[in-house]
Amino acid sequence: MKVIEIKNLVKIYSSPFMRRKTFGVNGLNMDVAEGETFGLLGPNGAGKTTVLKIITGLLKPSSGSVMLWGGMDMILAKKRMGFLPENPTFYRHLNGIELLRFYSRLYDRNTKEEELEEILELVGLKKDIYRRISTYSKGMIQRIGFAQAFIGDPDLLILDEPLSGLDPIGRKELKDLIQKVNSSGKTILLSSHILSDVEAICNRVGIIIEGKMKKIGYLREILKTDIRYTDIEIEGIKKKEWLKKYGNLREEGEVTYIRTSDEEKRDKVIKLITEKGGSVISVVPQRMSLEEHFMKTVYE
Amino acid sequence: MNKILAISVNTFKESIRDKTLLSLSILGFLLIAASKIFVPISIGQAHKIIKDFGLGMVELFSLFTVVLIGTRILYQEIERKTIYSIMSKPVRDWEFVFGKFLGLYYLIIFIQFILFIIFILFTRFYLGGVDWYLLNALYFFLFEFLLLNALALFLSCFTTPITAGILTLMMFFIGQLTHYLKDLVVVMKLPELSPIVNFLYFILPNFSVFNVKASVVYHIPISINSYFLAFSYSVLYSTILLILSSIFYSLKEYQ
Numbered sequence: 222m223k224v225i226e227i228k229n230l231v232k233i234y235s236s237p238f239m240r241r242k243t244f245g246v247n248g249l250n251m252d253v254a255e256g257e258t259f260g261l262l263g264p265n266g267a268g269k270t271t272v273l274k275i276i277t278g279l280l281k282p283s284s285g286s287v288m289l290w291g292g293m294d295m296i297l298a299k300k301r302m303g304f305l306p307e308n309p310t311f312y313r314h315l316n317g318i319e320l321l322r323f324y325s326r327l328y329d330r331n332t333k334e335e336e337l338e339e340i341l342e343l344v345g346l347k348k349d350i351y352r353r354i355s356t357y358s359k360g361m362i363q364r365i366g367f368a369q370a371f372i373g374d375p376d377l378l379i380l381d382e383p384l385s386g387l388d389p390i391g392r393k394e395l396k397d398l399i400q401k402v403n404s405s406g407k408t409i410l411l412s413s414h415i416l417s418d419v420e421a422i423c424n425r426v427g428i429i430i431e432g433k434m435k436k437i438g439y440l441r442e443i444l445k446t447d448i449r450y451t452d453i454e455i456e457g458i459k460k461k462e463w464l465k466k467y468g469n470l471r472e473e474g475e476v477t478y479i480r481t482s483d484e485e486k487r488d489k490v491i492k493l494i495t496e497k498g499g500s501v502i503s504v505v506p507q508r509m510s511l512e513e514h515f516m517k518t519v520y521e
Numbered sequence: 522m523n524k525i526l527a528i529s530v531n532t533f534k535e536s537i538r539d540k541t542l543l544s545l546s547i548l549g550f551l552l553i554a555a556s557k558i559f560v561p562i563s564i565g566q567a568h569k570i571i572k573d574f575g576l577g578m579v580e581l582f583s584l585f586t587v588v589l590i591g592t593r594i595l596y597q598e599i600e601r602k603t604i605y606s607i608m609s610k611p612v613r614d615w616e617f618v619f620g621k622f623l624g625l626y627y628l629i630i631f632i633q634f635i636l637f638i639i640f641i642l643f644t645r646f647y648l649g650g651v652d653w654y655l656l657n658a659l660y661f662f663l664f665e666f667l668l669l670n671a672l673a674l675f676l677s678c679f680t681t682p683i684t685a686g687i688l689t690l691m692m693f694f695i696g697q698l699t700h701y702l703k704d705l706v707v708v709m710k711l712p713e714l715s716p717i718v719n720f721l722y723f724i725l726p727n728f729s730v731f732n733v734k735a736s737v738v739y740h741i742p743i744s745i746n747s748y749f750l751a752f753s754y755s756v757l758y759s760t761i762l763l764i765l766s767s768i769f770y771s772l773k774e775y776q
Contacts, residue, residue, distance in 0.1 A: 234776070274775065278608065278609065279605060279609060279774070279775040280776065299611040299612075304609035306602065306605040306606060308602075309602070309605070309606060310601050310603055311606065312535060312603060314535055314538050323527055323531055324607075326523055326526075326527035327524050327527060327610040327612050328610065328611060329524075366606075369606055379609075
């Protein structure tokens with residue numbers, strides 16, 4: 222089932238006193254299926270946040286449609302959705318548990334106090350529940366942002382730059398948390414600049430450039446398509462000169478590597494090595510990273 | 522209802538920590554206390570002058586609270602981006618507007634009660650007895666500022682806090698004089714202006730219906746109709762303004 226379905230989405234920003242119009246999003250199409258972790262990528266100003274804000278009802282589309290769970294009423298959909306905005310800010314006069322209590326009351330159902338404490342424990346803020354938000358560090362603000370998004374046990378989590386501004390430990394912990402949440406069957410839509418994180422978390426990605434979806438697909442399929450070269454690790458071959466015509470030869474102690482970008486040469490050299498009494502330890506295709514894909518898409 | 526209550530209580534808790542409010546309260550207390558300076562210069566009228574001055578101060582500081590805090594209350598949520606995590610939850614625009622309105626109204630009630638207690642204690646201390654008839658003024662103040670609060674919120678839906686503040690002040694002072702508008706047409710002998718004046722008379726808030734200060738100070742009986750008029754006029758006008766505020770607010774986007 223499709224949780225989010227976006228068709229021909231256009232968002233125009235215009236000022237009442239200026240004639241100039243700016244396209245935030247320009248004819249965007251995308252969908253997110255149930256249980257997916259979808260990563261929205263794009264350079265600054267590409268329209269990622271605009272798309273997320275339209276989905277959460279914070280912005281209205283100029284044209285096109287956004288359907289949640291097949292056209293569910295927005296208020297009902299919001300009950301099943303949790304949103305973490307980019308660089309979130311919260312009421313500074315409240316402490317951790319008071320903040321969650323406040324947000325939980327914005328849902329029609331009663332959330333038990335233990336449930337809120339569990340959420341705070343999940344995001345690693347259990348010991349800071351009585352600390353004022355005004356004394357929280359950036360990392361803690363991000364964690365409490367995750368916590369408020371988890372209220373109401375949402376089926377869909379929308380996270381805008383969830384790992385920005387965090388130290389490596391914080392990033393690792395929250396990355397693990399996202400993966401844990403996803404493994405419990407929840408759908409996640411996130412935007413991020415940190416491509417290595419997206420590569421580690423998401424199973425599907427979309428690259429937005431100037432408000433348009435330039436590339437969309439499963440991560441493994443996108444990465445599979447472009448094998449740049451293959452590294453073959455071999456041993457047991459004494460005379461190695463003949464190997465040079467099949468690729469670049471590199472020796473690291475007892476181990477020899479051949480790097481080839483030709484599939485025919487790769488198959489042929491593997492066959493010859495075994496025939497000459499050597500052994501192939503590993504064959505590792507080197508694919509383009511998501512970052513390289515991203516850069517290629519941006520400059521295409 | 523739970524959502525509106527949550528938003529209103531949070532708004533009250535946040536506003537009460539506002540530094541502007543603290544400064545206003547201290548100033549209010551000092552000015553009520555300063556009414557003592559009128560005692561030596563008021564020949565036999567000390568009681569009346571102190572009461573009149575005290576009531577004026579309660580009204581003035583309630584007005585400042587609405588103008589300085591009330592007109593910022595919606596704008597702040599957008600400016601500080603706290604709105605994102607509220608409006609992405611199942612909250613309707615009108616629930617948010619009503620919640621913010623109520624939160625500010627709790628603050629006004631709180632301020633008026635505090636200033637009134639100070640005022641009553643002051644009259645007890647300096648005038649030798651408590652004049653409970655003064656409490657009638659509190660009833661009218663509460664409804665006067667219910668309406669002014671709704672007006673400030675309405676104006677802040679489509680203008681900046683400064684503009685909304687100036688407009689609220691203007692409306693408050695014009696509203697004290699709207700009942701003179703009809704007399705003006707008769708006195709000036711300009712019947713052709715009558716439709717415009719009538720329109721303005723009905724559209725502009727009429728704050729004179731809440732002005733019972735003279736009656737309270739001079740112990741002139743206030744008719745039951747005045748109590749009912751103040752209540753019904755304030756509630757009806759405020760409801761209309763809140764509905765309009767919700768409509769205007771629903772057109773807003775959170776960029």
